Amino acid sequence: MFGVLADVVLLKENSTAFEYLEEFPIQMLAQLETLTGRKAKHGLFVINMEYGRNFSGPDKDVFFDDRSVGHTEDAWQSNFLHPVIYYYRYLPTEQEVRFRPAHWPLPRPTAIHHIVEDFLTDWTAPIGHILPLRRFLENCLDTDLRSFYAESCFLFALTRQKLPPFCQQGYLRMQGLVSTESLWQHRVESRLLRDYAPTGRRLEDSSQQLGDQEPLGSPLAPGPLAQSVDSNKEEL
DSSP states (O other), X not given: OTTTEEEEEEEOGGGSOEEEEEEEEGGGGGGHHHHHOOOOTTOEEEEEEEOOTTSOOTTOOTTOTTOOOOSGGGGGGOOSSEEEEEEESSOOOHHHHHTOOTTOSXXXXXXXXXXXXXXXXXXXXXXXXXXXXHHHHHHHHXXXXXXXXXXXXXXXXXXXXXXXXXXXXTGGGTOSOOOOHHHHHHHHXXXXXXXXXXXXXXXXXXXXXXXXXXXXXXXXXXXXXGOOOSSHHHHO
């Protein structure tokens, strides 16, 4: 039931694993460890379904103009039912639950994220829903949740002390896609790798050329964890 039961995600050590608890009473959040026997010493997320605070009420028209929002930066103003993710570094105490802000279903969190409302209640849009959520999780967990090619993971393994989870759980376990010529072509066209074909010859389309001196498979590395991102689509 909305505003009464919520899903809880308990983080494990180093935030590399988690345990998902469904439909936990949010007003009993402070007693979670006692009631479930689980520990929440590494932080937790609470996923609650909420309507906008001004969506309905006495003498209010739920079909008013501008009742819906469609931009991710306005997600916190969503009126229709939408997921709200609360992040807590530590399990809230009974006092924090009891004296939470007025009209708040939960105590004030370390961080909060609203997923923008969707008329079909289908929050799977890559740009509108998934990408903002991933960035929120990255900020909370202080990690990089992007997917990387093997070349980038190899570079990180040689130059960095901490690898992204994708490289830890895939590349370092000898898992991933087998390289083919069509896959190389796709990576170059997507501007994820330099413009050298697998055979060593340059691509004929000069508009795809990104550099003249880099060897095949050299990943673009302009920033942290070094994967070139020229658009939201390429960042997914």
